Each structure stands twice: as structure tokens, then as C-alpha cells.
Amino acid sequence: MYLSRFLSIHALWVTVSSVMQPYPLVWGHYDVCKTQIYTEEGKVWDYMACQPESTDMTKYLKVKLDPPDITCGDPPESFCAMGNPYMCNNECDASTPELAHPPELMFDFEGRHPSTFWQSATWKEYPKPLQVNITLSWSKTIELTDNIVITFESGRPDQMILEKSLDYGRTWQPYQYYATDCLDAFHMDPKSVKDLSQHSVLEIICTEEYSTGYSTNSKIIHFEIKDRFAFFAGPRLRNMASLYGQLDTTKKLRDFFTVTDLRIRLLRPAVGEIFVDELHLARYFYAISDIKVRGRCKCNLHATVCVYDNSKLTCECEHNTTGPDCGKCKKNYQGRPWSPGSYLPIPKGTANTCIPSISSIGTPPKFNRIWPNISSLEVSNPKQANVCDNELLHCQNGGTCHNNVRCLCPAAYTGILCEKLRCEEAGSCGSDSGQGAPPRGSPALLLLTMLLGTASPLVF
Numbered sequence: 001m002y003l004s005r006f007l008s009i010h011a012l013w014v015t016v017s018s019v020m021q022p023y024p025l026v027w028g029h030y031d032v033c034k035t036q037i038y039t040e041e042g043k044v045w046d047y048m049a050c051q052p053e054s055t056d057m058t059k060y061l062k063v064k065l066d067p068p069d070i071t072c073g074d075p076p077e078s079f080c081a082m083g084n085p086y087m088c089n090n091e092c093d094a095s096t097p098e099l100a101h102p103p104e105l106m107f108d109f110e111g112r113h114p115s116t117f118w119q120s121a122t123w124k125e126y127p128k129p130l131q132v133n134i135t136l137s138w139s140k141t142i143e144l145t146d147n148i149v150i151t152f153e154s155g156r157p158d159q160m161i162l163e164k165s166l167d168y169g170r171t172w173q174p175y176q177y178y179a180t181d182c183l184d185a186f187h188m189d190p191k192s193v194k195d196l197s198q199h200s201v202l203e204i205i206c207t208e209e210y211s212t213g214y215s216t217n218s219k220i221i222h223f224e225i226k227d228r229f230a231f232f233a234g235p236r237l238r239n240m241a242s243l244y245g246q247l248d249t250t251k252k253l254r255d256f257f258t259v260t261d262l263r264i265r266l267l268r269p270a271v272g273e274i275f276v277d278e279l280h281l282a283r284y285f286y287a288i289s290d291i292k293v294r295g296r297c298k299c300n301l302h303a304t305v306c307v308y309d310n311s312k313l314t315c316e317c318e319h320n321t322t323g324p325d326c327g328k329c330k331k332n333y334q335g336r337p338w339s340p341g342s343y344l345p346i347p348k349g350t351a352n353t354c355i356p357s358i359s360s361i362g363t364p365p366k367f368n369r370i371w372p373n374i375s376s377l378e379v380s381n382p383k384q385a386n387v388c389d390n391e392l393l394h395c396q397n398g399g400t401c402h403n404n405v406r407c408l409c410p411a412a413y414t415g416i417l418c419e420k421l422r423c424e425e426a427g428s429c430g431s432d433s434g435q436g437a438p439p440r441g442s443p444a445l446l447l448l449t450m451l452l453g454t455a456s457p458l459v460f
Contacts, residue, residue, distance in 0.1 A: 030349060031304050033318035041396045047319060049301040049341035049349025054145040057138065057293045058107045060308055065103055066133040072119045072285070073100055079122050080283035088282055092119055103134075106288050110151075115289050117153040123269060123284035126276060132286055134264040136293065137169060140306075140313040141325050144257045146294035148223040153287035155219075155270025156211055159185045162223055165261040172263060176223055177206035185267075193227045201228050202256050219289075225257065244343035258298060264291075301341025301349065302326035320354035329354035 033050035036043045065071065072079070073094030080088035093099040101119035108116055123130040148162070160178040165171060179185035188206035196203060210221040226237065233243040247254045269284045276284070297306030299315035303326050307314050317326035319341070320333040329338045335355035342350040395407035399418030409418035 030301065030343070033302070033304055033351070042398065047351035047353045049343060049351055050304045050318065051299060051301055052296045052304055052306045052315075054294055054296045057142055057295045058136075058291060060140075060313055061107075061136045061138055061293070062311075063103050063106070064135045064137070066135070070120050070132050071102060072121045077122060077124075078282060079119075079285055080280055086280075088280075101287070106134075106291050110290050115153065117287050117289035119153070119287040120266075120285050122282045123276075124281050126278060126281050126284070129267070130269055130284065130286075132266040134266070134288075135169065136262045136264075136291070138260060138313060139168065139311075141166075141258060141260050141298040142295045142313075143298050144225050144259065144293070144295040147225050147227075147292075148262070149290075149292040150221045150264065150288060151290040152219045152221070152270075153289040154285060155272060156221055157266050157269055157286065158211060158271055159267040160211070160221070161265040161267065163263040163265060164259045165263070166255065166258060167260065169261045174204050175262075176204065178211050178221060179206060179208060180211045182206035182208055193224045196228070196231070198231045201231050202252060228256075241344075241346045244346065244349075248342050248344055262293065297325075299326045301343070302351075319351050332357050 030049055030051045031053065032048060034045045034047045037046045071094070072092035076091060076093035076095070076099075078088050079090050079092060080086070081090070091099050092101055094102070101117055103118045105116040106118045110116075120130070120132055157178070158180045162175040162178070163172045164175045165173075177186045177188060179190075182188045182190040186206050190208045191203075191205040192207055192209055193205070196205070229237055229243055232246050233239045237243075266286050269286055271284065297303075297313055297315055299306065299317065300321070302319045302321040303315040303317050305316040307316055314324050315326045317323070319326070320330050321338065322328060322330045327338070333354040334357045338354060339352040341352050344350065395401055395409075395418050397410065397413045397418045399407040399409045399413065401407060407416065407418045409415070412422055414420050414422045
């Protein structure tokens with residue numbers, strides 16, 4: 001009875017889950033960097049690629065407007081409704097909270113009534129262009145995982161460019177152009193993302209899809225991230241292995257979804273007709289009620305946690321890596337060049353863990369070509385080496401670490417890592433028991449062998 005009840009509840013949960021999440025979480029979980037597994041040598045660490053969860057990145061950004069005094073309300077001014085140029089009883093006043101429209105209202109909770117929004121000054125200086133740059137900065141490399149969505153409180157602009165930076169705003173490149181007439185505004189033929197393919201997914205396009213002037217039901221502009229993922233993962237993003245493979249092998253594709261800053265360039269407000277009504281310029285302005293940017297800290301698949309402290313995002317690096325993006329190996333862990341983790345093979349990926357430097361372990365010993373005599377390992381600086389406290393070189397066979405320097409071994413074992421039976425040294429191990437030989441393929445011993453550089457391949 002209990003089993004049938006459990007199966008019924010489980011089936012219900014699977015059904016509800018499939019309804020709630022029709023699409024898989026983009027870029028998968030990879031939410032564990034390492035786990036302990038049991039081997040013949042005892043517990044060892046199994047490392048895997050890992051990354052932070054996707055989240056709302058607008059909670060961590062800084063916003064800057066150019067020109068800085070473009071926000072309405074100082075001095076107070078009236079503006080008209082787009083649908084009725086004679087209804088000009090709306091007011092913007094920066095000194096009155098109920099009538100102010102500062103930039104932070106682009107990122108606040110959107111369930112309030114009346115709605116809150118940022119608003120620019122009106123186009124009172126026409127025919128001089130009314131242009132605004134809105135720059136979103138994270139001071140951190142982030143990876144986009146969902147569509148960028150901009151919701152306008154007024155009509156969507158007639159001309160707009162979304163730009164990105166990969167170097168903290170020093171240089172910029174276009175992400176997408178938006179216009180009511182792409183050929184006239186940007187000398188580009190109009191396209192939509194659906195016109196692209198795997199081979200042209202990085203093409204910068206101009207779309208007329210989101211620039212239809214004023215409409216109460218058409219206030220949203222998208223930059224389609226998921227539609228581009230779908231070229232590799234399928235329409236419902238089910239074949240994530242294909243997307244992961246492309247991201248691993250094609251740096252330009254990975255960089256396409258990576259940013260440090262975004263910039264919204266508003267070039268011409270919604271006019272709603274061919275000509276600007278110069279008698280009612282107070283009806284032309286920009287107003288944005290919400291901006292959604294969903295993504296994650298880029299940690300090069302070496303961290304699952306990104307900490308926000310002192311207005312700064314930093315990866316909590318694993319795999320013996322360090323840096324804001326886990327972009328280099330820690331000191332004494334430079335035994336091979338740093339490398340980012342890999343999504344493949346699915347589902348764990350490859351951690352590409354930084355390994356100890358030879359200098360951090362000690363002076364290479366002399367050893368038998370068939371099997372290295374680890375017991376004779378000379379540690380040049382034991383306090384710096386910390387051999388027995390290392391995640392890759394740990395005490396074996398029940399040994400415990402003493403003062404982060406040496407292993408205290410059970411009675412039956414000896415050696416720096418407790419890797420050898422005492423009977424072997426005494427020559428009393430049974431010849432038919434096989435106890436006299438070190439464990440075949442021991443990860444710790446293999447790693448030491450690699451680091452210490454044998455003259456020829458070891459024979460096992």
C-alpha cells in the first residue's frame with residue numbers, strides 16, 4: 001500500500017513538474033564541483049565541471065544614463081499621452097516621489113499599480129535628435145541564459161540598438177538593431193532570428209518585428225537568446241549535449257553569449273506616424289518599466305557559487321583555481337597549464353583541475369623504474385608541501401593527517417601516504433597473497449609519478 005501510494009505521488013510530481021517546466025533549464029545544472037567516492041584506496045575526490053545557477057542578473061548591475069540629466073522631472077514638466085496628443089495632464093517631478101521616474105524603476109518589482117517606470121525628458125528640442133544611452137554594468141563577466149526583455153511604458157522606439165561589451169565598456173559591438181524601417185535607419189535588410197541558421201547564428205541583424213510604434217498591447221522588445229540556442233539544441237532545447245559540444249569547441253559562439261556590459265541606445269522615440277507633430281512635442285519621450293537580464297557568473301566551469309560583496313560579483317573557485325572568473329591556477333598548483341572546465345562528456349563534464357607544482361611537493365626522488373619508492377620522497381619544505389592534506393594526494397588506508405605535513409598510519413601500513421604494507425619492508429608478506437605490491441593504478445601514486453617525471457613509462 002505504501003509503495004503504491006509513493007508511486008502515485010511520484011507520478012503526480014513528475015506530471016506537475018513537466019507542466020511547470022516544459023523546457024529544460026538552459027545550460028543544465030552542473031551544480032556540483034566535486035564529490036567523494038570510495039575506491040580500493042579509500043575515499044577520493046571525483047571532480048567534475050560546475051557552474052552557478054542561472055538567476056536574475058539585474059539585482060547586481062549598475063546603471064548609467066547618458067546624457068546624465070536626461071531623466072524627466074528636473075525641472076518638472078508635463079507630457080501627453082501617445083494615443084491622445086491633447087491629453088497632456090501627466091506630470092513628471094523629480095522632487096515628488098509619486099511623480100518621479102528615476103532609472104532604478106526599470107528594475108523594481110513589476111506587480112505594483114500604478115506601474116512604475118523610468119522616463120526621459122520630452123522631445124522639446126526637436127529637430128535635434130532625442131537620444132539616450134542606458135548602460136548596464138556588472139564589473140564581472142556573465143553568461144546570458146535567457147532572452148533579454150525590455151518593456152516600454154510608452155511606445156517602443158522607432159530606432160534602437162542593443163550593444164554588448166566584453167571588456168568592461170572599453171569597446172562595444174552591436175548585438176541587434178531595431179527599427180520601423182531597417183533599410184532607411186541602418187542600411188540593412190530586415191530579418192528575424194528565424195531567418196538564421198547554425199552557420200549564421202552569430203550574424204548581427206536588424207529587425208522590424210519590435211518597432212511598430214505605439215500600441216497598448218505591444219510594449220515589449222526581445223533579444224532572442226533561446227531561439228539561438230535552439231539551432232543546436234532543437235526547438236524545445238532537448239538536445240543540450242549538442243549545444244554543449246558547440247560551446248566547448250567554438251569560442252566565438254561561447255563569447256557571443258558572454259558580456260560584461262550591455263548598452264541600450266535609444267535613437268528615435270515612437271512617433272506613430274510618418275511626420276513628427278511639432279505642435280505637440282510633449283507626446284514624444286522614452287519610458288521603460290522593466291528590463292530582464294537572466295544569466296550566471298562566468299566561472300569557467302570551476303565554481304557553483306558567485307558571491308556579491310561590496311557591490312562586486314566574484315566566483316568562489318574550486319578545482320585549485322583562483323581569480324574573479326577562476327581564470328588561473330592557485331599558487332603551488334601550476335603543474336600543468338590552466339584550462340577551463342568542459343561540458344563534455346555529458347552529464348559530468350571534465351573539471352580540468354589544476355594539479356600541484358613539482359616545487360610544491362618537493363625534490364624529485366630516485367626511484368625504481370618499475371615502481372617509484374614513494375617512501376624515499378624528500379620534501380624540501382614540509383610546511384609548504386602539505387602533502388597529506390592535499391585533495392589529490394591524501395592519506396590512504398585509514399591514515400590521518402598530522403599537522404598538515406605527514407600521515408599517521410595504522411599499524412599495518414607505512415609510507416608517506418600510508419600506501420605500503422609494513423610486511424613488505426620486513427620481507428614477510430606472503431608471496432601468493434599479492435599484499436606486497438602497491439595497489440594497481442592508485443590515483444595518488446599515478447599523480448606523484450606524473451609530477452615527478454619518470455625516465456620511462458611505468459609498467460603495471
